[in-house]
């Protein structure tokens with residue numbers, strides 16, 4: 001979805017973008033308003049005026065979608081989770097929240113924030129439409145009222161109880177609270193999503209066959225999206241469970257070649273050339289790990305400066321380089337750093353000393369094994 005996405009800017013530090021398919025939605029909404037809703041609600045309004053108001057309303061509706069997603073993202077950030085990007089697309093919006101909510105309560109509030117925003121915005125438009133009706137032209141108040149109902153429908157649809165809809169996340173949070181078992185809660189909510197998808201598909205087919213309206217196709221498209229997302233949710237559950245049981249000590253290498261921070265680049269090059277590694281943990285004179293240095297970082301130092309540059313000065317330090325304890329869950333490591341092969345390393349530190357390192361390859365292997373339902377066979381007992 002990223003390649004066909006164009007940036008719209010930043011709000012509260014969150015990147016906002018739109019997928020080209022949003023233009024289809026805008027076109028359909030503007031067409032619906034200009035040719036059906038406005039001519040029916042405001043009789044005699046000129047065609048050009050209808051189209052202008054319709055186009056503006058479609059834009060405003062897009063902005064209210066954004067408000068919905070923004071509320072999800074801001075509540076997530078309130079709970080200390082990362083909120084990186086919001087993308088508007090064919091079936092609405094998606095706030096990218098790469099980290100999992102820590103508690104049922106936070107999961108519930110993050111999920112409920114979007115529909116709550118839509119209800120408030122919708123109520124606002126309905127109120128504005130009612131207040132403005134004596135003063136503004138009918139075409140404007142009809143558009144305001146339509147925006148009110150559209151946001152209401154958006155909220156209600158999103159509250160349907162099945163993932164990936166907000167209602168599904170709410171169901172998941174409640175089930176998590178009641179059962180105390182997050183994986184089971186996720187299954188329940190995903191099953192809800194599958195039931196919903198079937199119901200919507202049947203409804204769409206009925207619309208097409210019995211009523212002869214093609215809007216049923218839209219329902220079928222949405223149901224297909226729901227079914228795919230619900231299935232992905234189900235198949236990811238065992239993987240997540242396995243990952244959450246894995247710790248850094250399960251995947252780390254325990255005898256890394258360290259780079260002395262006080263060495264110059266020139267002094268270390270010879271040593272680096274005799275290993276099979278591309279990244280090295282950098283330690284101080286007393287053995288305290290401070291960061292990681294890669295061959296590519298060494299190569300960026302001009303030849304004339306290699307004898308004057310110390311490793312400690314060019315190594316990648318936290319937060320860009322993750323230093324974590326051996327018991328840190330892998331799921332946490334994977335969601336808190338973005339590792340580039342050959343350039344980054346997770347330093348595993350116990351009691352102030354380096355006990356191991358995990359390279360992107362180690363984490364990728366653990367992920368792939370987890371996908372096969374297997375635990376990595378590193379000797380976990382070798383590290384204290």
Ligand SMILES: [Zn+2]
Nearest residue numbers: 114115158166
């Ligand atoms: Zn939502």
